[in-house]
Amino acid sequence: MTTRHRKRRIARTLGCAIAALSTLCASAVASETPKPGGVLEIATLYRTLPTLSWDPADWGWKTNHDTGQMFEQLFAADLTKAKRLGGPHAFYADAWLPSDAIRGELAERWEWKQNPLRLEVTLRDGVRFPEKPGVMAARDLVADDVVYAYNRLLQSPKKTAGYYDYLEKVQATGPKTVVFTFKKFNSEWDYRFGYGYYSGIYPKEVVEAGITDWKKLNGTGPFMLTDFVQGNAATYTRNPDYWGSATIGGQTVKLPLLDKVVFRNIRDLSTANTALRQGKIDMLESVRWSDVEPLKKSAPQLQWARWLSMSGQFLAMRMDTKPFDDVRVRRALNMAVNKQEIIDAYYGGQAELFSHPQHPDYTGYYEPLDKMPDSVRELYVYDPARAKKLLAEAGYPNGFSFKVQVCACNPDHMELLPLVAAYLEQVGVRLDIQPMEYGSFLATILAKTHAPGLFSSTPHSNPTTTLRTNFLPGQQANTAIYRDPDFDRRLAEAYGEQDEPKRQAMIKALTREIVDKAPYIWLPTPYVFTAWWPWVKNYGGELRAGANRPGPIYARIWIDQEMKKKMGY
Incomplete structure (x- = not known):
């Protein structure tokens, strides 16, 4: 058994124990005067x-x-x-x-x-x-x-x-x-x-x-x-x-x-x-x-809750700008980033590989990665050789460079983006990173004048809004400038479906499609902690x-x- 598998088994066992303890404690909590x-x-x-x-x-x-x-x-x-x-x-x-x-x-x-x-x-x-x-x-x-x-x-x-x-x-x-x-x-x-x-x-x-x-x-x-x-x-x-x-x-x-x-x-x-x-x-x-263990040591009486961030992280690629109008380029850049290594080395295991645009909390709407088509799963597997091949097929055998804007107000993004840049450089793609203060960053997004690359995160909101705000024309969070009239029509049909199980099936199909087209470099979603x-x-x-x-x-x-x-x- 590998160290990674051993850690995962321990985490699962610990998770089950915590869940059982939570159930036992529920009545005690509820009875407090x-x-x-x-x-x-x-x-x-x-x-x-x-x-x-x-x-x-x-x-x-x-x-x-x-x-x-x-x-x-x-x-x-x-x-x-x-x-x-x-x-x-x-x-x-x-x-x-x-x-x-x-x-x-x-x-x-x-x-x-x-x-x-x-x-x-x-x-x-x-x-x-x-x-x-x-x-x-x-x-x-x-x-x-x-x-x-x-x-x-x-x-x-x-x-x-x-x-x-x-x-x-x-x-x-x-x-x-x-x-x-x-x-x-x-x-x-x-x-x-x-x-x-x-x-x-x-x-x-x-x-x-x-x-x-x-x-x-x-x-x-x-x-x-x-x-x-x-x-x-x-x-x-x-x-x-x-x-x-x-x-x-x-x-x-x-x-x-x-x-x-x-x-x-x-x-x-x-x-x-x-x-x-x-x-x-x-x-x-x-x-x-990264601050949890130091706080636990210095203040052991603190109470804790862990939750998976409700904002998906990504590097958006403007699809109205070359070379990102070519799906092969967008898929290549996804394969060039070692996402599992980011989870293990950068987040210390405190992140999930696949939780955007749908969040695991959305029961009935979310599908795990192992239920996705092969073409989706391969976007989450580190494969720089395949990435280079796709770039060559798209006409970029020597790679290319592009500007990426990022909000300086987000320390996680400021640390994570250079790591992503290092992976992309291995396949010949170089990033020109431009940090921005929050007001300018937001104004650029609203005016849709942002650079070909935008490193950001956006709230999931709910199972339908996450698709609307990220991928419909004119929406604020559509930083990839994604346009597909058929997608728009089918999402409208999902909004109008009163039968929730039918609507869930429609949303699952749209989610599989949008992930497969890779308008973003899909990145892991970190866990966040609350302490009191x-x-x-x-x-x-x-x-x-x-x-x-x-x-x-x-x-x-x-x-x-x-x-x-x-x-x-």
């Missing part, structure tokens, strides 16, 4: 990025992360189905909730009706916007608030093209009833207007007062934004009028349990690790694989209760202040 109070100091997944916008109509991918403590949505994750409680879901996917893991948040119930196809949503009673001096008096949430927030998104000049084209209209048919009338079925309906990146519900009064001013924000959520220092911290304080409750430890408790949640912006990796180790923050949601101190209670590594939205998770956490004090913090 809540002790409301405390302040959660946290460096979130996006600790390096300050708030980009408070306004959902700006269509910013991060807005929901920053406003999701105040702006609630129609739907959210059913956190009672978390793995730590014996359920099936980890709740770390960036923008996907399985159909059996959705609960109504502002929606009390919803029902499909026909002729015309429509969704009737009944809002909860007792949900209120608290008083906000200078902005609004306290009042109940009504259906007109949902319609207003939706129409404002629809009319925004920044909206994603086609995002709501399947809807005919949205209207309030009663004080608590909202009706979404469809032109045609869209399988992402729940994600797009129910728990998505931009679907937070806020009152008209906030917009009129100035929604870009954090001091004017107001929502129905468990927390209120009470302090904000750009690039430093955002402080969310308990909303005493919050409507929500949860059953924890066998008893029903009023939410939120915490007094405050403080998001700390910490740009430097070592500074974040030090803050965690010294107990200056209670939780660090994203820990790099044991005084953080009712938590097990959950990260998102909707699209990049952690608010409902934090609302159910409490700090065991006695334990924290006894541990010397």
Whole structure:
């Protein structure tokens, strides 16, 4: 047995033991008696990025992360189905909730009706916007608030093209009833207007007062934004009028349990690790694989969760630029990179070979590599001789050179790209690497003026969005400038298929096809770790209760202040 196989067997055995232990511990965790109070100091997944916008109509991918403590949505994750409680879901996917893991948040119930196809949503009673001096008096949430927030998104000049084209209209048919009338079925309906990146519900009064001013924000959520220092911290304080409750430890408790949640912006990796180790923050949601063992040694009481990154890594090759209009070149560059060696040597085994564009968390949509056609599997096998042969057949026997842009804000990419370049150089392909700061990097992508090569990562989002955003014309993440009208048509058909097993089969076929055509150099996906101190209670590594939205998770956490004090913090 090789060392690699031995390590894998040990890892599998350890994984099974951990899974069994988690099941045994689930009842103990669930039975812990809540002790409301405390302040959660946290460096979130996006600790390096300050708030980009408070306004959902700006269509910013991060807005929901920053406003999701105040702006609630129609739907959210059913956190009672978390793995730590014996359920099936980890709740770390960036923008996907399985159909059996959705609960109504502002929606009390919803029902499909026909002729015309429509969704009737009944809002909860007792949900209120608290008083906000200078902005609004306290009042109940009504259906007109949902319609207003939706129409404002629809009319925004920044909206994603086609995002709501399947809807005919949205209207309030009663004080608590909202009706979404469809032109045609869209399988992402729940994600797009129910728990998505931009679907937070806020009152008209906030917009009129100035929604870009954090001091004017107001929502129905468990927390209120009470302090904000750009690039430093955002402080969310308990909303005493919050409507929500949860059953924890066998008893029903009023939410939120915490007094405050403080998001700390910490740009430097070592500074974040030090803050965690010294107990200056209670939780660090994203820990790099290389920092895990040092932290375990210096702070052995820390609790840990491991999760496979929800962003696929790749080197995009512009297919509207020579030589990348030739599939032989693109396939050659994939074969020239030793991806398994990257996993073993660079990531120390903490990565997966095949998890993009579909993520293994997408049960029913994801197919493992060993189920893929031979033409797909060979892209993941290191074969420089075959790569040279394909390059020669394409007219590049001596290779070529091209520029690759990369964001200097991503330390993993800055380290990984030179390694990829070294592999490609062995087959005569030379990279001119151009690091860029985040703003310029993003602007270049949006304008589609980026170089022939772009080293990046993009969120999976969900099983259909991952194909739409990466490979449809005009989409922001389509950095390979991929164009195929037949692919576009078939993806549209998949969106319109109401039968999920049939839709899953359609998505699998499209995924096999896109991987085979190699618009990217497909690279391994790393594991990421979350660490927290044991005084953080009712938590097990959950990260998102909707699209990049952690608010409902934090609302159910409490700090065991006695334990924290006894541990010397």
